[in-house]
Every structure is written in structure tokens, then in C-alpha cells.
Amino acid sequence: MLLLVAVVWGLSMVPSKWLLEVMEPAGTLVFRYVACALVVPLSLSIGARRAEGEPGRPWGTMLLVGLWVAAQQLLFIYALDLTSASEAALLISLAPIWTALIGVFAGIEMLSGANWLGIGLATVGAALIILGNGQAEFSSGPARLAGDLLMLLSSLLYGGFMAYSKGAMARWGALRVVSWAFVFGSLAVLPAGLGQFIAADWADFDLRIWGALVYTGLIAGGWGFVVWYGCIARTTPARTAVYQYLVPVVTLAGAAVLLGERMAPGQVLGAVVAIGGLVLARKPVPSQTKTVPG
Numbered sequence: 001m002l003l004l005v006a007v008v009w010g011l012s013m014v015p016s017k018w019l020l021e022v023m024e025p026a027g028t029l030v031f032r033y034v035a036c037a038l039v040v041p042l043s044l045s046i047g048a049r050r051a052e053g054e055p056g057r058p059w060g061t062m063l064l065v066g067l068w069v070a071a072q073q074l075l076f077i078y079a080l081d082l083t084s085a086s087e088a089a090l091l092i093s094l095a096p097i098w099t100a101l102i103g104v105f106a107g108i109e110m111l112s113g114a115n116w117l118g119i120g121l122a123t124v125g126a127a128l129i130i131l132g133n134g135q136a137e138f139s140s141g142p143a144r145l146a147g148d149l150l151m152l153l154s155s156l157l158y159g160g161f162m163a164y165s166k167g168a169m170a171r172w173g174a175l176r177v178v179s180w181a182f183v184f185g186s187l188a189v190l191p192a193g194l195g196q197f198i199a200a201d202w203a204d205f206d207l208r209i210w211g212a213l214v215y216t217g218l219i220a221g222g223w224g225f226v227v228w229y230g231c232i233a234r235t236t237p238a239r240t241a242v243y244q245y246l247v248p249v250v251t252l253a254g255a256a257v258l259l260g261e262r263m264a265p266g267q268v269l270g271a272v273v274a275i276g277g278l279v280l281a282r283k284p285v286p287s288q289t290k291t292v293p294g
Helices: 003-009 013-020 025-046 061-082 084-094 095-103 115-132 141-174 174-199 209-232 237-259 263-279
Strands: none
Touching: 003 013, 003 209, 003 263, 013 025, 013 061, 013 084, 013 209, 013 237, 025 061, 025 174, 025 209, 061 141, 061 174, 084 115, 084 174, 084 209, 084 237, 084 263, 095 115, 095 141, 115 141, 115 263, 141 174, 141 237, 174 209, 209 263
């Protein structure tokens, strides 16, 4: 199931770009947030007896996480409006790098030489992707550069969210934390995007746009988050990471076929370097690996 979610999430950049053709950025998040705020808590309620983690609702933590993710998502969608789906997917996938660095600076994580090498490679890869966007097909110059930089900032926020929420997810369960994050995140997304959502020219929506709305809201959104965060509690971080590496690869293929995007040669090299660096950066540190006696 994790493999299917990775494919669904990888392809979601394409319908998101289609929605941005007919709707302002924040407006495209409204249906997704409403869908997730209903579907994810509902699934948690239905499976309450088998939900992982302690019972309870730490409102302060959930509110902070919700607003944090909403800010990240708003940055993400405005960045995606300015840059290509391919570059966006590669840059947002660097979020675990930020998570690792934040863990080191907070004194809660150790990195090996291979991890640091991976971070260095990922940084070089990101630079090649961003600096090469002027030579990419359909490049829009400064606007696209601004989009790449905003996406890099969005990945920083996402990495920070993963670092901050680790303790909360371990204590109260990943699906419960994500569930309330969408509920509280709606407090920021709805005021920012509801006007744009209503103002869209709905009469001109064709089947492609309606499909994009359903795909991003119910399939990649509600269903994807329920399955992903429901599964990660029952598998290892290493196995989860393997599927996460597939997301930008699927996006690159989907954007090439469905959007006609073409990356410059230097960006292709940057993509390979960045993904390779990400794999190294997430390699478990031997001294941190727990063994079971016996």
C-alpha cells in the first residue's frame, strides 16, 4: 500500500498544476483541507480501537502542528504556481535533510560520515536544480527562481514539522496527530483561500479540472494520508524511506508525459545527485540502531 501511495503522491503534482491554471494558489488547498479534515478524523474514529498511541488530545500541540503545516502548505502551493512540477518535487523531497540537521543542532540525533556526505551531495544537487532553471524548457526566469527558493523554504518548514512532531507522533500516534493537524490547519487555510475558491470560474471547469480536484482532495489527500500514516506505525523507517524516494521520480515521469516538462541537463544531474545524497543522508547510524537481545 505504501508503494501505491508513493505513486499517487508523485503524480499529484500534475493535477495540482492543472488546478493552478483555473484557480488562485490558496484556493486550490480549500477542498483538499476540507476533505482531509473530514476523512482523516473519520477514519481515526472508525478505527479508534486499533489506533496506535496514547488516548487524549493535547490541544496546544495539535494547534501548533496544524498551523505549522498550513503555513508550509501555503508556501508550497504558491511556490508550485511559480516553478515546474519537476523542480518542486525534487526540492520538497529534501525535507528529511532539514529534519536531520535540526535534530543535530537540538542534540537529539547523531550523524555519521556517510550522512554528512549525503547532506553535502543533496545541497549540491539542490543548487544545480535551482541554478539550472534558466536553461530548462518553459523557464520563466526570475519568477521560476523565486518559486524554487520558496519551495526550498517550504521543505525547511516540512522538515521542521517532522522533527518537532516526532515526539507527538510517538506518544499519541501519527494518524491522530495528522488528523488534528488538518482540522486546526483549516483555521489558516480557509481564511486565506476560501475567497479564491469561490471566485473560480466553475462553469468553465472541464472533466480534467474536476478530476484534478477529486484527485488532490480525496485520493492524494484524504485516502493517501490515512493509508500512509496508518502504515508507517507498522513498518520500519528504512522501509518507509524507500517509498519516499519514489515520489520525486514518479513526479518527473508524470510531469514529462502529462505536462511536457523538460529539465536542463544540469538539472538532471542535480536530480541524480540530490536523490543519491538523500539516500545517504537517511542511512541509519550504526550506533543508533537498536538491537533486540536473544
